[in-house]
């Protein structure tokens with residue numbers, strides 16, 4: 407009989423196999439210093455384009471003060487126990503009420519982490535006779551939620567309404583046999599490429615098909631819509647989203663998440679979300695901190711205006727210089743270049759070491775072979791000077807990529823990787 411660990415000793419997995427070349431630099435890098443537009447990487451200052459602190463709240467003095475006071479008052483233990491048993495407080499309820507109001511829903515419920523909350527919400531919304539139809543590019547937490555489902559599931563092509571319609575036809579036929587219903591899941595903003603989910607068109611399909619819509623709006627909450635209520639508000643269909651999800655990990659620069667829906671749906675989820683029923687309550691420091699952040703979202707529209715000033719300058723600057731930024735409709739700013747993985751590594755090293763620019767890099771198998779995706783997250787803490795320096799650096803690295811500099815630099819690396 408095989409030792410269970412045999413496969414682990416042999417195969418580190420699709421990402422783990424790059425650990426020797428990548429760890430500490432391309433993956434698991436350590437950014438140091440205060441969270442802001444400029445931080446330190448390996449002792450050198452870099453302009454950071456890889457942190458989801460959209461509204462610049464992470465290090466805002468008022469936020470830091472409230473966080474520190476809450477930590478002093480409550481410590482990191484309070485309240486002890488799961489919400490249902492002994493971990494419930496007035497402030498948890500207040501935060502839920504304020505979140506619900508902010509995203510224009512009747513009720514909301516807190517989740518300790520977005521990822522596990524999302525998994526549980528998908529799990530709780532469906533029973534084995536129901537059918538899930540979801541975007542093929544869905545975030546891992548949606549996919550994991552779907553994995554728990556004992557019934558049928560269909561994917562539709564990414565943001566492709568024709569494909570969604572075809573799958574809704576299949577799902578409808580199947581649901582008629584099983585006697586179940588249909589749950590459609592999309593993201594409000596797709597975090598890798600920045601497109602908004604086509605919520606308006608998805609909602610229009612409700613005229614033709616009977617389904618409920620669940621939207622993960624991790625990147626839209628706080629950044630899109632007139633009041634910051636997200637992609638649904640931006641597209642004028644917030645009311646038609648049956649269950650809305652957002653995390654505190656991006657615009658609110660914290661930890662935690664929530665779902666919002668009609669009161670009756672939240673009342674049901676409250677008693678059926680396994681990851682919340684059997685896990686410790688969101689700690690008070692995070693609850694108090696989220697109340698403060700939400701208040702700032704409501705009362706300081708300049709935060710979102712500053713963010714969009716930087717987004718517009720970065721995205722229009724890149725486009726004017728002929729860069730391919732794909733089809734983004736949000737703050738997420740991808741830059742697509744052509745090159746191999748070793749070239750991508752040489753390019754990113756050059757960007758960091760010689761131009762002081764830190765952005766995330768995405769390569770095959772996440773995107774097609776031969777493409778390099780540099781993913782940038784503008785925030786309200788960036789300046790127009792940061793944008794100007796970054797655009798100049800991008801011009802320089804594109805030239806080196808095109809004239810073969812990185813190919814030559816990476817020859818040794820290619821050899822080492824046996825490509």
Ligand SMILES: Cc1ncc(COP(=O)(O)O)c(C=O)c1O
Nearest residue numbers: 519520521545597624653655663
């Ligand atoms: C689209 C999306 N959904 C869910 C999550 C998970 O949220 P959390 O970080 O709060 O676990 C993330 C990442 O933060 C995300 O990008």
